[in-house]
Amino acid sequence: MNSTLPRITLVRHGETAWSASGQHTGRTDIPLAARGEENAAQLRSRLQGLQPSQVWSSPLQRARRTCELSGYGDAMEIEPDLSEWDYGDYDGRTTADIRKERPGWSLFRDGCPNGETVLDVGERADRLIARMRSLNEDVLLFGHGHMHRVLAARWVSLAARDGARFLLAPAAVSVLTYEHSIEEPAIALWNDHRPP
DSSP, X not given: OOTTSOOEEEEEOOOOHHHHHTBOOSSOOOOOOHHHHHHHHHHHHHTTTOOOSEEEEOSSHHHHHHHHHTTOGGGEEEOGGGSOOOOGGGTTOBHHHHHXXXXXXXXHHHOOTTSOOHHHHXXXXXXXXXXXXXXXXXXXXXXXXXXXXXXXXXXXXXXXXXXXXXXXXXXXXXXXXXXXXXXXXXXXXXXXOOOO
């Protein structure tokens, strides 16, 4: 890996009541739980020394608050394309609950009624990637689990649905970069959620 090539650092927001219970949390704008506030504050030491050219956050308060508590609030720019997957009718519901009505349902295959499909989310990820690659600078992103998973898949030219293969914990840090040149996108770190 070439250390002079741009690095994209992804930070998933801290824990919320719904992430703890396994409820899909899309556009419902819920706050961080007390533990999520602690998760986010611990990111300050984990991200210490990181000096990105750009800091982008989802407009949803759980991502914005994570950005603020980790020490990057003053540099934060709101980026709507970082919003979490719109779960439509499934917002606030667990996978187990949904599968009682739709056996075998898979978010990354089936999407959500009155919400987004995986292709919709993939298009948002592709716009973000195009923008970041045009900057050719280090960027720090504060966002959400499913959106970051699709973003990682698209970064390495996988289908958006392959984001299902990338698990991501609350307050996890991941790094997208390149191996030898910008023609070789790679994932340098994934789902690092160790304590400081």
